[in-house]
Amino acid sequence: MNLTQKWDVIIIGAGAAGLMCAATVGYQGLAVLVIDHAPKAAAKIRISGGGKCNFTNLDVTAKNFICQNPHFVKSALSRYPSSAFIEMVERHGLHYEQRELGKLFCKQGASDLIQILRAECTWAQVTFSLKTEVNKVQAVAGGFQVDTSVGALSCSKLVIATGALSFPKLKASGFGYAIAEQFGLKVLPTRPGLVPLNFEGKWHERIAELSGLSLDVAVSVGGKCFHEAMLFTHQGLSGPSILQASNYWREGEPIQINLLPNSNVLDDLKQLRKQASSLNRWLGQFWPKRFMQFWLTLYPAPEDIANASDETLEAYARQLTEWSLYPSETAGYDKAEVTLGGVDTDEVSSKTLEAKKQHGLYFIGEVLDVTGQLGGYNFQWAWASGVACGTAIASSG
Ligand SMILES: Cc1cc2nc3c(=O)[nH]c(=O)nc-3n(C[C@H](O)[C@H](O)[C@H](O)COP(=O)(O)OP(=O)(O)OC[C@H]3O[C@@H](n4cnc5c(N)ncnc54)[C@H](O)[C@@H]3O)c2cc1C
Incomplete structure (x- = not known):
């Protein structure tokens, strides 16, 4: 596969937020490449919720999130509420069930949901490069150059969707924080969350x-x-x-x-x-x-x-x-479902998720200082921030 064209958008991280963003941007006719160093996309979705993925909650408000700026999540969540995600999975015929406190889980298994996200990305003509290491990212005229194990790639817009530090055995990394710091964005101290x-x-x-x-x-x-x-x-x-x-x-x-x-x-x-x-x-x-x-x-x-x-x-x-x-x-990051702290939300627009200090650079999902309570809120944040970012990129021309 020749990846050396100039991409409209490169998304680093094929997790929940990255896949949702990729489909949103791809549907608007933009050329999107998703890079991940893992051999398979969506590893955390697969093991989440005891294999059944608690993919959202019927009642999602800003109160369900921990973030230094408690208002930050409101914009994305209100424009892509849980009902929008439910509508999407129902369109695909997902079998799901409601459990206590409004939690929604896949009935058969999380792989059903992964298949839906894959289908969305295929229909949106998203290109993937898995098992791909990113060595260096730099801003260049008109966008970014991303040096990877499959060569130097370039794009107009770069989205960081690499998640956080929890569950390192699933290839979690602090890559997103390093990129944020490289571009002068503040990263708040991190701690394991939703952890024994x-x-x-x-x-x-x-x-x-x-x-x-x-x-x-x-x-x-x-x-x-x-x-x-x-x-x-x-x-x-x-x-x-x-x-x-x-x-x-x-x-x-x-x-x-x-x-x-x-x-x-x-x-x-x-x-x-x-x-x-x-x-x-x-x-x-x-x-x-x-x-x-x-x-x-x-x-x-x-x-x-x-x-x-x-x-x-x-x-x-x-x-x-x-x-x-x-x-x-x-019990530490090995056992933690999420990571508290991360890229300071004051550094990015709550509407577009674009870094205020670096035009064309976006941060979505868990890499940000946004942590949901237990109950499907973390995935809802991933979906909503992915869609908000994708929509903003598509409309930015
Ligand atoms: C055991 C467990 C159970 C969970 N259960 C639930 C649940 O039921 N409901 C819920 O709402 N939340 C749950 N969560 C939390 C949820 O999985 C995360 O909040 C969510 O996956 C975050 O999405 P993301 O896209 O930001 O990051 P991720 O889904 O973590 O995706 C990040 C992607 O970036 C890739 N990546 C990382 N570093 C690099 C790099 N240097 N180069 C290239 N690629 C890189 C990773 O391989 C990964 O594919 C659970 C988490 C765990 C660990």
Whole structure:
């Protein structure tokens, strides 16, 4: 394949954002080349959502995102809402299902969605160069020169869609940050997000003993509260509530766990006192036996509940609803679904995603300082930013 023509657009990164942008631009009749160093496009889509890809959410607002500028995502998301993506996948006949909290998943497998994106790119006449390393990018008269392992390529517009640092085994890289810095754009410090939390010492041992157990809890951290499942693992805590909380947790801080989020615990304890009923039996209706034993060993129930004081019941209720644990660290980028931080959104237009300091250079998807909560929001950002950028390029002439 001869790639040495001058391309209207080169997109580096054949992930969710890059593919969406490529199809959008290609449909407008522009010559688009997508480069990726991985052997296959869309690797993260394939493994996402446990292989079923939680590809969007029915209820997407700016509040579902973490970004230094909380307004930044509004423009792209409002012009390409989740309903637009749903309409597109329905047109292709995708079988999907709605799960809790408005999450939409592929019914059969994420590869169905990849096929749809591939079809869109084929119809839009997008050219791909996979297994292609990018060695150098430079601005030249009328655009950019991209030196790659398949030769020197040139384009009028260059889109960086290389994602972030999470899951390096899927060829994630900090390439986008390096390009941003090369062109004088600020990159905000990065951290693993949507990631399990690890523990050290005696808490590591205690939690590991419960490995495999899952509880319905509400986890609070940094003024946010997430009521979803929590999973005990050999290293620490995981499950949706913990992954969500990890986006807001900082080293040295505790997380607070409400172990009975569906009960009015103090009222229930007072009722038990009145009836002189067994607190253990009451707890047993909420928890598996293994957790009951663990909990009562660490935090024995008040003796003689029938005569317990208000203070005693209040203290025990707090223990059950504000269980404070101090994680030692996150499980790191190897286990993180996303990366917090990235290219400062002040450096790019929220409408076009073009860098303010470099005409013709665009940043889309996760490489930016935009992180969604768990629930399909990260893919919705990838689709919406890809479309916003593609539309802007196509209309820029
Ligand atoms: C295990 C896991 C599960 C997830 N599940 C969900 C989910 O269910 N729902 C959800 O909304 N989000 C989920 N996410 C997050 C979601 O996958 C990402 O937010 C999304 O893929 C970001 O899209 P992107 O296009 O910006 O980057 P990516 O999809 O990461 O694509 C970036 C592309 O750039 C390429 N690239 C990187 N560096 C270079 C380089 N130097 N040269 C050339 N190419 C390069 C990569 O090979 C890759 O193909 C999950 C993530 C993980 C890791």
